[in-house]
Amino acid sequence: MNGKIKSISNPKLSLEILSPEEIQRLHTASLDIIETTGIRFPSKHALDIWEAHGAQVDRSTSIVKVPGQIIEDALKLAPSKYDLAARSPSQDLSLDGNHVFLGTDGCGVEVLDINTGKRRMSTWQDVADIARVGDALEEIAFHWVAVSAQDLPPRTRGLNELRAIWENSTKHAQTESIYNEWEASAAVEMAATIAGGRDALRKRPVLSIMQCTAPPLGQDGGSVDAALIGAEAGLPVGFMTMAACLTTGPATMAGTLAVGNAEVISATALIQLAFPGAPVFYAAAQTASDLRTGAYTGGGPEDFLFGAAQNKLSDFYNIPLSMGSFATGAKEPNWHAGVENSLSTFMASLVMSDMLLGVGLLHGSRIWSYAQMLMDCEIFSIIQKVMEGIVVNDETLALDVIRSVGPGGNFLNQKHTIRHMRDLFIPQFMDRRPYNIWEEKHDDGRDWALERARNILNTHQPELLDPAVAAELKIIIASVEGV
Amino acid sequence: MNSEDLFKEMAQSITDGEAEKAAELAKQAITLGIDPLEAINQGFVAGVNYVGDQFSCGNMFLPELVMAGEAMKAAVAVLEPELTKRGTERKMLGKVVLCTVEGDIHEIGKTLVGTMLSATGFQVYDMGVDVPVMKVVEKAREVSADIVAMSALLTTTMVHQKDVIEALEDVGMRTKVKVMVGGAPVTHEWVKQIGADGYSEDAIGAARVAKQLLGI
Numbered sequence: 001m002n003g004k005i006k007s008i009s010n011p012k013l014s015l016e017i018l019s020p021e022e023i024q025r026l027h028t029a030s031l032d033i034i035e036t037t038g039i040r041f042p043s044k045h046a047l048d049i050w051e052a053h054g055a056q057v058d059r060s061t062s063i064v065k066v067p068g069q070i071i072e073d074a075l076k077l078a079p080s081k082y083d084l085a086a087r088s089p090s091q092d093l094s095l096d097g098n099h100v101f102l103g104t105d106g107c108g109v110e111v112l113d114i115n116t117g118k119r120r121m122s123t124w125q126d127v128a129d130i131a132r133v134g135d136a137l138e139e140i141a142f143h144w145v146a147v148s149a150q151d152l153p154p155r156t157r158g159l160n161e162l163r164a165i166w167e168n169s170t171k172h173a174q175t176e177s178i179y180n181e182w183e184a185s186a187a188v189e190m191a192a193t194i195a196g197g198r199d200a201l202r203k204r205p206v207l208s209i210m211q212c213t214a215p216p217l218g219q220d221g222g223s224v225d226a227a228l229i230g231a232e233a234g235l236p237v238g239f240m241t242m243a244a245c246l247t248t249g250p251a252t253m254a255g256t257l258a259v260g261n262a263e264v265i266s267a268t269a270l271i272q273l274a275f276p277g278a279p280v281f282y283a284a285a286q287t288a289s290d291l292r293t294g295a296y297t298g299g300g301p302e303d304f305l306f307g308a309a310q311n312k313l314s315d316f317y318n319i320p321l322s323m324g325s326f327a328t329g330a331k332e333p334n335w336h337a338g339v340e341n342s343l344s345t346f347m348a349s350l351v352m353s354d355m356l357l358g359v360g361l362l363h364g365s366r367i368w369s370y371a372q373m374l375m376d377c378e379i380f381s382i383i384q385k386v387m388e389g390i391v392v393n394d395e396t397l398a399l400d401v402i403r404s405v406g407p408g409g410n411f412l413n414q415k416h417t418i419r420h421m422r423d424l425f426i427p428q429f430m431d432r433r434p435y436n437i438w439e440e441k442h443d444d445g446r447d448w449a450l451e452r453a454r455n456i457l458n459t460h461q462p463e464l465l466d467p468a469v470a471a472e473l474k475i476i477i478a479s480v481e482g483v
Numbered sequence: 484m485n486s487e488d489l490f491k492e493m494a495q496s497i498t499d500g501e502a503e504k505a506a507e508l509a510k511q512a513i514t515l516g517i518d519p520l521e522a523i524n525q526g527f528v529a530g531v532n533y534v535g536d537q538f539s540c541g542n543m544f545l546p547e548l549v550m551a552g553e554a555m556k557a558a559v560a561v562l563e564p565e566l567t568k569r570g571t572e573r574k575m576l577g578k579v580v581l582c583t584v585e586g587d588i589h590e591i592g593k594t595l596v597g598t599m600l601s602a603t604g605f606q607v608y609d610m611g612v613d614v615p616v617m618k619v620v621e622k623a624r625e626v627s628a629d630i631v632a633m634s635a636l637l638t639t640t641m642v643h644q645k646d647v648i649e650a651l652e653d654v655g656m657r658t659k660v661k662v663m664v665g666g667a668p669v670t671h672e673w674v675k676q677i678g679a680d681g682y683s684e685d686a687i688g689a690a691r692v693a694k695q696l697l698g699i
Contacts, residue, residue: 120672148638157639214588292545366667
């Protein structure tokens with residue numbers, strides 16, 4: 001579908017969560033960490049690049065210590081704005097600092113089956129189905145690999161997941177499931193096939209690559225190698241820190257921000273040293289670990305504050321942000337999920353995070369729920385509306401209309417009302433029916449959300465991928481299968 | 484100081500998570516000629532039990548458990564040579580070979596499980612991260628492990644948990660060891676599918692599962 005994409009832009013609301021002085025202190029702290037404590041880069045390729053640029057490299061521990069000036073100079077080479085391309089150009093996403101776009105979460109391992117409601121292991125068909133529903137929803141601007149295609153061999157799983165998305169949606173794909181050099185090379189080949197060649201891909205990157213750091217203060221070697229392959233081909237690449245208070249970061253939020261920031265900017269600087277001017281983005285999903293279990297919580301006040309703070313940091317470096325919001329820790333679509341996903345997304349939106357992740361997964365990004373997906377989209381729509389704020393001008397003040405209605409009248413029969421009533425939000429999944437209707441039916445938003453997802457899955461036909469391109473994607477995957 | 488007071492101080496050092504203090508008290512015990520087994524069981528273990536109880540009722544939290552575990556480790560390390568000298572040894576609940584599987588570098592969950600298992604009274608052989616399948620099997624054979632415990636954070640590396648189980652079968656050791664698996668993508672279904680014996684979502688639960696598996 002080449003439908004429009006809903007985004008937040010020209011916001012009236014804003015939030016000063018950190019002062020410029022505080023941001024500078026966080027930055028300086030991260031530079032100090034990188035220079036004196038060091039970051040682990042277990043990749044020969046990365047260590048070679050660092051050494052060539054004057055960093056202190058310990059080959060036995062893979063820890064590099066980099067003077068702050070090198071990091072700062074490298075980060076200045078990153079472009080501040082660029083587009084994420086889609087299979088359908090009308091769905092390209094402009095990362096210009098004035099848009100907030102929404103994507104799905106990843107990468108789950110189970111699915112609440114859309115028909116039976118039973119929890120089961122995720123498969124390739126689920127990746128395809130979720131992409132198809134996402135293709136139909138105007139709130140979904142781009143895809144992550146939402147769940148793992150566990151019915152396929154691990155070697156080509158990540159590539160087949162990308163194929164599932166491209167076969168079922170015309171929107172941009174951002175993969176977080178490519179873990180090494182040869183996988184990245186094959187993914188680049190696939191993306192080039194979609195875009196129409198390597199040069200075309202550089203101009204219109206239909207794929208971006210997100211890699212996780214390995215907190216505290218480390219990187220995954222294969223992920224760094226894969227990111228370098230992507231950057232070489234002109235694909236936007238980003239590094240996500242999930243450093244969490246208590247376990248992979250200090251118990252204090254500022255300390256955890258400094259640790260996570262050190263991971264992200266060191267990896268981002270590496271990309272710039274290797275390929276100056278390559279499009280990069282900052283990515284983060286920081287939170288606090290649970291005090292009892294040590295588990296990643298994906299919610300709570302700390303999570304919400306991190307959500308807003310991180311974009312201040314990416315703004316400081318003048319690069320786009322891919323921000324983990326939504327992604328509740330709740331076990332099912334319930335009160336817990338509603339509170340967490342609303343607040344985390346609101347906070348991340350207030351600061352205009354360029355990309356928001358996290359739609360559809362429960363239990364700390366483990367279990368996919370179509371009902372949650374649709375309700376998350378409604379949360380986004382509500383926040384989009386809130387971000388528009390209150391417009392005050394002659395037309396909206398409506399003094400003429402107020403005068404003509406006067407005391408005791410009503411505004412239902414006014415032309416002004418007809419003109420503006422559709423500015424008011426119409427919820428899809430909130431129960432505003434009379435009490436007796438609810439009492440009789442005993443259904444709610446979760447049922448309606450699920451029903452809508454079923455309906456999309458049964459009726460929505462995405463614009464087909466050119467059969468020749470689809471065949472080519474399969475050939476590329478087959479070529480790395482048996483190696 | 485009489486031994487009663489010393490034991491109380493030992494317990495307190497564990498409760499406070501003071502590793503240096505615990506080691507120092509262990510040294511004092513040796514100087515005073517106190518039976519090292521008594522020092523452990525009547526002194527330090529009392530602290531571990533207290534922390535465990537406080538954790539259960541929500542008054543203490545995971546970092547306090549970890550600090551107590553590390554203080555216990557420090558005390559035992561001091562007392563161990565003395566135990567050997569006297570020809571006695573601490574009775575452990577069982578031997579656990581622990582690792583993060585091949586191709587996976589995620590460490591913290593695995594290490595936390597190791598700390599909890601040690602604090603509960605297991606002998607833990609932590610092999611670190613990215614450990615090849617056969618190395619796990621060899622280590623399990625070498626130490627006559629009761630339990631092999633494996634962590635994985637990626638769905639693509641999780642498959643090596645299955646490889647280890649199959650390798651244990653191939654060398655005829657599967658019936659002799661229990662297998663525990665963990666990591667964010669691990670589910671009950673996966674545990675069933677690969678034929679593992681136990682699984683926990685968090686480190687505290689892992690210690691409980693380990694005890695259950697050995698019928699303790």
